[in-house]
Amino acid sequence: MHTLSSRRSDDGIVEHDIDPHGVPGLLCVPESASLRTPAPLILMGHPGGLRHMRPRLLLRARRAAADGFATAALELPGAGGRRPLVDVDRARRELRRRIEAGASIDDELVDRLIAPLVSRAVPEWRSALDAVLRLPEIADGPVGVSGGVTAIGVRMAAVDLRVAALGLFAGSYVPRATLAEARGITTPLHMLLQWDDAGNDRDLALELFDAFGSSEKTLQANLGGHTRVPAHAGEDAARFFQRHLARTV
Structure with missing residues (x-):
């Protein structure tokens, strides 16, 4: 795997700027990780370019490292410095116009916005996993998926058996095809829902949660908008990953 640069932070992690197969990425590894005590990996989803999202991703990485986990994030197709989609x-601009006008968001628009991201991002994630899991300080599985574009996380759980814990934030639009995929997924699920999220279809989020075939699935709903996630929600999500990845810690 091509590592562009590495740096040690003051809070116990090593930050690697990576470029697996030409896709910009960030890998954060606890300093305690080694060949004898490799760190399990959590894939961190996010909604934009790495440069813009880096401060928030590092906050999440530090929290995960405190629990013994390494984390990795890739730049989304079409975001940051990548070739625009x-x-x-065009679909994103139309979505914004409809939201501002109070107009309905139909399935066709959601498909145009989300389906191309899923079809491009998931193969990139799987290829990056192949590279990262070969590193001696990273446990060779299982892995967790945390946050990001919901449909990407669902597809990863559907097609990659290395994903053993799926943490979703019900805050992005979901194609109907994603609901169908969820019915065949048995991966343990922890879903966060902000009840007053103006940009999220609450009924669709509840429908997605109900669709999952997982025998262990938790829905945590909190009052407040998209950015008013309470601190304890992050603590609950951390315990979820500890339960399902701890055997490799």
């Missing part, structure tokens, strides 16, 4: 950008 013209049709996706």
